[in-house]
Amino acid sequence: MTAPAQTRSSADLIRAEEPVLAHNYHPLPVVVSRAEGTWVEDVEGRRYLDLLAGYSALNFGHRHPALIEAAHSQLDRLTLTSRAFHNDRLAEFAERLAALTGLDMVLPMNTGAEAVESGIKVARKWAYEVKGVPADQATIVVAADNFHGRTTTIVSFSTDETARQGFGPFTPGFRIVPYNDLPALEAAVDETTAAVLLEPIQGEAGVLIPDQGYLAGVRELTSRKGCLFIADEIQSGLGRTGRTLAVEHESVVPDVLLLGKALGGGIVPVSAVVARREVLGVLRPGEHGSTFGGNPLAAAVGTAVVELLESGDFQRRAAELGVVLRGGLAALLGKGVVNFRARGLWAGVDIDPAFGTGREIGERLLREGVLVKDTHGSTIRLAPPLTITAEELTQALGALEKVLT
Numbered sequence: 001m002t003a004p005a006q007t008r009s010s011a012d013l014i015r016a017e018e019p020v021l022a023h024n025y026h027p028l029p030v031v032v033s034r035a036e037g038t039w040v041e042d043v044e045g046r047r048y049l050d051l052l053a054g055y056s057a058l059n060f061g062h063r064h065p066a067l068i069e070a071a072h073s074q075l076d077r078l079t080l081t082s083r084a085f086h087n088d089r090l091a092e093f094a095e096r097l098a099a100l101t102g103l104d105m106v107l108p109m110n111t112g113a114e115a116v117e118s119g120i121k122v123a124r125k126w127a128y129e130v131k132g133v134p135a136d137q138a139t140i141v142v143a144a145d146n147f148h149g150r151t152t153t154i155v156s157f158s159t160d161e162t163a164r165q166g167f168g169p170f171t172p173g174f175r176i177v178p179y180n181d182l183p184a185l186e187a188a189v190d191e192t193t194a195a196v197l198l199e200p201i202q203g204e205a206g207v208l209i210p211d212q213g214y215l216a217g218v219r220e221l222t223s224r225k226g227c228l229f230i231a232d233e234i235q236s237g238l239g240r241t242g243r244t245l246a247v248e249h250e251s252v253v254p255d256v257l258l259l260g261k262a263l264g265g266g267i268v269p270v271s272a273v274v275a276r277r278e279v280l281g282v283l284r285p286g287e288h289g290s291t292f293g294g295n296p297l298a299a300a301v302g303t304a305v306v307e308l309l310e311s312g313d314f315q316r317r318a319a320e321l322g323v324v325l326r327g328g329l330a331a332l333l334g335k336g337v338v339n340f341r342a343r344g345l346w347a348g349v350d351i352d353p354a355f356g357t358g359r360e361i362g363e364r365l366l367r368e369g370v371l372v373k374d375t376h377g378s379t380i381r382l383a384p385p386l387t388i389t390a391e392e393l394t395q396a397l398g399a400l401e402k403v404l405t
Contacts, residue, residue, distance in 0.1 A: 010043050026359075028366050028373075035062035038388045040371070049396050051372045053385045055203070056235045056346075059262035060308060061387035067265035070304035071297065078296045083289060089299035096306045097274060100244060101257055104277040108270070108294035108302075112234040112260030113149030115271035118288060119197070119230050119258050120153065122273060124173075125282045127194030131226060138194040143179035147204030148197070148232055180210040182217045189221065195228035195256070196221075200246035203235040206379045207341050207348030215250040222255070228279065234260040234271070239309055239386050242319030242344035249343070255279055265305045270298045314386045318344040324390050325382065328397035336404030345386055351378040355404055364403035370396050 008016070010031040030048065034041040038061055041047050053059060060067060074089070081087045094106040107122070109115050120140060127138040142148075144159045155163045156170035164170070177184040179202060189196065200215055202208040222229040231254040236246035238259065243249060245257070256279055260271035273280065292298070308314060322344045329340045329349060339350040351361050358374025365372055372380045384393065 008043070013043065028362055028371065030366055030371065037061045037063075038385045038392055046369070048366070048369050048371045049392055051370055051382050051384045051396055053383050054266055055261060056238075056240050056383055057261040057264065058266040059239055059386050060265060060305070060314070061385035062266060064265060064308075064387070066308060067267055067301055067304050070300045071267050074297050074300035080292065080295045080297070082291050083294060087294075087296040087299070089296045089303065090294050093294075093299040093303045093306070096303060096310070097272060100306050100309060101274050102253055103257060103274045105275055105280040107273040107275075107280055107283070107288070108298070109273065109290050110269045110271055110292050110298070112258070112271050113151050113154060114290065114293075115234065115258045115260050115273055116148045116154055116232060117151055118273045119256055121288060122256065122275065122280060122283065123195035123197075123228050123230060125287075126228065126279050129282050130278065131194070133192050133194065137192050139173055139175055139190075139192045140194055141175045141177060141185060141188045141196045143198050143202070144176050145179055145202055145205040145208070146199060147202070148199070179205075179208065180214050182214065182221065185218065186221055189225045189227060193225065193227040195230045197230040197232065199232045199236065201236045201241065201343060201346070203346075203381070204375060206350070206375050207343075207346055207381060209341050209343055212250070215247055215252045219252045219254070228255040230254060230256040230258065232258045234258055236346070238262040238305070239314040239318050240344055240346050240383065242322055243315055244309055246343070263302050263305055264298065265301045267301050268298050270302045318386050321345055321388065321390060321393055324393050325397075328394065332397075332401055332404065335401070345384055345388070347382040348375070349380050349382060351380065351404070353378045361403060365399055368399040368403060370399045
C-alpha cells in the first residue's frame with residue numbers, strides 16, 4: 001500500500017515520482033507542501049523564500065487573501081458551464097480586462113500556450129479576411145531565442161533544439177529573425193505577413209530586454225506594413241516589470257495582447273487573447289473554442305486579479321523594489337556576477353562559470369532557504385512575488401552573495 005503523503009519524507013516522495021512521472025522536468029530537490037505569501041514550506045517544515053513565483057504565475061504571492069476569497073466564494077456557487085451557455089461571471093471579467101489593457105475584446109482560454117495558439121489562428125484569419133492574403137499563404141514573423149510554449153506549432157518556430165528535437169515535422173508559415181534587430185524585421189515583413197509575434201522581454205532566454213525604441217519601432221513598422229503586432233506578455237505582463245504591461249515602458253499599444261500565468265492568481269489556469277475589435281471580430285461561432293475557457297471559477301479569480309491591478313499599487317511596488325533588486329545585483333558585479341538585466345521585479349543574472357552552473361547556484365541557494373531557477377548555462381532568473389518586502393529581497397540577495405563568496 002502506498003503511504004500517505006503526510007508520512008513520506010522529501011526524499012521518499014522524490015524517489016516515488018521517478019517510475020510514475022514523465023521525466024520532462026528536472027526540479028530542484030525540494031518538496032513543497034504549504035505556502036503563504038512569499039514563503040513556501042517543505043514536508044519537513046523547512047521554509048524557503050520563493051524567488052521564482054511560478055514563472056510569474058504567482059505575481060501576487062501564494063494564496064493571496066483576495067484571490068482565495070474569490071475562488072472560495074465561486075466554488076460554493078458554480079464552477080463550470082462550458083461556453084454552450086452564458087455564465088454570470090464572464091462579462092465583468094472581459095469588461096474589466098479590456099479596460100485594464102486599453103483594448104476592446106477578450107477571448108478567454110486556459111494556459112499560456114493556448115493563448116499563443118489562439119493568437120496565431122486569429123492573426124491568420126485576419127490576414128485572409130481583412131488584409132486579403134491568398135489562402136494558406138499567411139506568414140508570421142517571430143524572434144530567435146523566443147519562448148512561447150511547448151505545443152507542436154509553437155516549437156516549430158523555436159530556435160531551442162532541446163524544445164524541437166524529435167518533435168517534427170514542423171508547422172510552416174513562420175519566419176525567424178534576430179531579436180532586437182529592426183532592420184532584420186523590416187526585411188522579413190512582406191505582403192503575406194499576418195503578424196509580428198514578440199515577447200517585449202524574452203524571459204526564458206535570460207530576461208533579455210531590448211534596446212529603448214525597439215518596441216516602438218516594431219509598432220511603427222507593423223502599422224506601416226499593414227500587419228498585426230502581437231505582444232506575448234504571458235510572463236512580462238500584469239505588474240511584473242513595474243507597469244501593467246511591459247510594452248507600456250515605450251507607450252506602445254499592440255493590436256493583440258497575450259496574457260496568462262498571473263491572470264489566474266496562482267489558483268487556476270487562466271489566459272486570454274485581448275485585441276482590437278476588428279481583429280478578434282473575425283471569429284464566428286464554431287471556429288474556435290475551449291470547454292474550460294472562460295469558466296465561472298476562472299472568471300471570478302481573473303476578475304479579482306484585475307481588481308488588484310486597477311489601483312496600480314502592485315505596479316508601483318514592483319518599480320520601487322526593482323531599485324533594491326538592481327542595487328543588490330550591481331553590488332555583486334565582479335564578485336561572481338558578470339552581468340545582469342533587470343526591469344521591475346524581474347532579473348536575469350549571469351554567473352561567472354568559474355563559480356558554477358545556474359543549476360549549481362540554484363542548489364546552493366536552496367540550502368540557504370532561497371528558491372530560484374536556472375536557465376541557459378550559468379544564468380539564473382529572479383522573479384519574486386510582487387508582495388515581497390524590501391527586507392525579504394535584501395535577505396535573498398544576501399544569500400546569493402553568500403553562495404558566491
